[in-house]
Amino acid sequence: MEGFSGSLAISASGMRAHSSRLRLTAENLANVDTPGYRRKMASFESETKFGESTGLVRSGETRLDQTELPMKFDPSHPMSDDGGYVQGSNVNLMIEIADAREAQRSYEVNLKMFEQTRKMSSELLDLLKR
Amino acid sequence: MEGEAPLFADIKILENSSMMAQHASARQKLVSTNLANVDTPNYVPRDIAPFSDFIGMGVDLKIQPENSRIFDETSSESWSPKPGLLEGKPSGNSVSVEEEILKSVEIERQHSKALAIYQHAMDVLKISIGRGR
Numbered sequence: 001m002e003g004f005s006g007s008l009a010i011s012a013s014g015m016r017a018h019s020s021r022l023r024l025t026a027e028n029l030a031n032v033d034t035p036g037y038r039r040k041m042a043s044f045e046s047e048t049k050f051g052e053s054t055g056l057v058r059s060g061e062t063r064l065d066q067t068e069l070p071m072k073f074d075p076s077h078p079m080s081d082d083g084g085y086v087q088g089s090n091v092n093l094m095i096e097i098a099d100a101r102e103a104q105r106s107y108e109v110n111l112k113m114f115e116q117t118r119k120m121s122s123e124l125l126d127l128l129k130r
Numbered sequence: 131m132e133g134e135a136p137l138f139a140d141i142k143i144l145e146n147s148s149m150m151a152q153h154a155s156a157r158q159k160l161v162s163t164n165l166a167n168v169d170t171p172n173y174v175p176r177d178i179a180p181f182s183d184f185i186g187m188g189v190d191l192k193i194q195p196e197n198s199r200i201f202d203e204t205s206s207e208s209w210s211p212k213p214g215l216l217e218g219k220p221s222g223n224s225v226s227v228e229e230e231i232l233k234s235v236e237i238e239r240q241h242s243k244a245l246a247i248y249q250h251a252m253d254v255l256k257i258s259i260g261r262g263r
Contacts, residue, residue: 003155007162014166021169044170055163057170106168109227113162116234120158120241124151127245 004121006055011117013056014110017044020059022103028091029100035079037089039065039096065090143251146185150244153181154237161234164225172222175230181240 024040031037040062047056067090075084157178164175 003152003159007155007159010159010162010166014162014168017166018169044167046167046170046173055159055166057166102169109165109168109231110162112231113158113165113234116238117158117162120155120238123242123245127249130249 004117004124007117008114010055010057011110011114013047013058015107015114017057017059018103018107018110022100022107024062025096025100025103029093029096032089032091032093032096034089035077036069036087037091038069039089039091041065141251141255144248147244147247147251149184150181151241151248153178153184154241154244158234158237158241161230161237164230165227168223168225168227169221170223173225175225177233 021042021044024042028039041064042062043060044057045060047054047058069090070088071085072088073084074080074086077086080086160176160178164173164177167173167175
C-alpha cells in the first residue's frame with residue numbers, strides 16, 4: 001500500500017512541476033510587449049534525499065534567457081534612448097506556445113498515472129470490504 | 131498430520147497472488163517516476179523485470195523499486211527495452227511516453243488479475259469451511 005502512496009506523491013509532484021512551468025509560460029506570454037523583458041525559464045530536476053533519488057520531480061531555479069534583446073526604432077516611444085531605439089522583449093511566441101502544449105501533455109500523462117494508481121488502490125481496498 | 135498435505139499450512143496461491151500485486155505496485159511506482167521525469171534533463175528511465183522472471187526464483191525475493199535496474203542501451207542485461215524506442219532527446223532524457231503507457235496498462239491488468247485470483251482463492255476457502263460466499 002505504501003507503494004501506491006509513493007506513486008501518488010510522485011505523480012502529484014510531476015503535475016506541480018508542470019503547472020509551475022505553465023505559469024512561467026503564461027508570464028512570458030503576458031509580457032511579450034514589455035520593453036526590456038527577458039524570457040523566464042526553469043529546468044526540471046529530480047529531488048534527492050540524503051544523496052538518494054526519491055523519484056519526485058521539481059521545477060528548478062528560474063533563469064532568464066540571456067539572448068540579446070531586439071532593438072526597435074521608435075523615437076516617439078517614451079522609453080526610447082538617445083538614438084531613438086527601444087528595447088523589446090526576447091519572448092518568442094512560437095516557443096512559448098509549443099512549451100505550453102508540451103506542459104499540458106506531460107501534465108495529462110501524470111494525471112493519467114494518478115488516476116490509475118488510485119483505481120488500483122481502491123480495488124485493493126475493495127478486497128477488505130467484502 | 132505429517133505426510134498429508136494440509137490445506138491451510140502453506141497457501142501458495144494466496145502468497146503468489148499477493149506477490150504479484152506487490153510487483154505491480156512496485157512497478158507502477160517506477161512507471162510513475164519515469165513519467166513524472168519526462169522532461170527532466172539527463173534522466174534515464176528505470177524498470178524492474180516482469181513478474182514472470184521473478185516467479186521461478188523462489189519465495190525470498192524482495193520486490194522493491196530500490197532494487198530496480200537502469201536499462202540503457204549499453205547494458206547487457208537479458209531483459210532490456212528495445213533499443214529503437216530509446217532514441218535520446220537533445221536534453222539527454224530517454225523516457226519514451228508511449229512505452230511507459232503500454233507498461234502501465236500491463237501493470238493495471240496484472241494487478242487486477244492478482245486481486246481476482248486472491249479473491250477467488252479466498253472464496254474457495256470460505257466455501258470449504260462452510261461459510262458460503
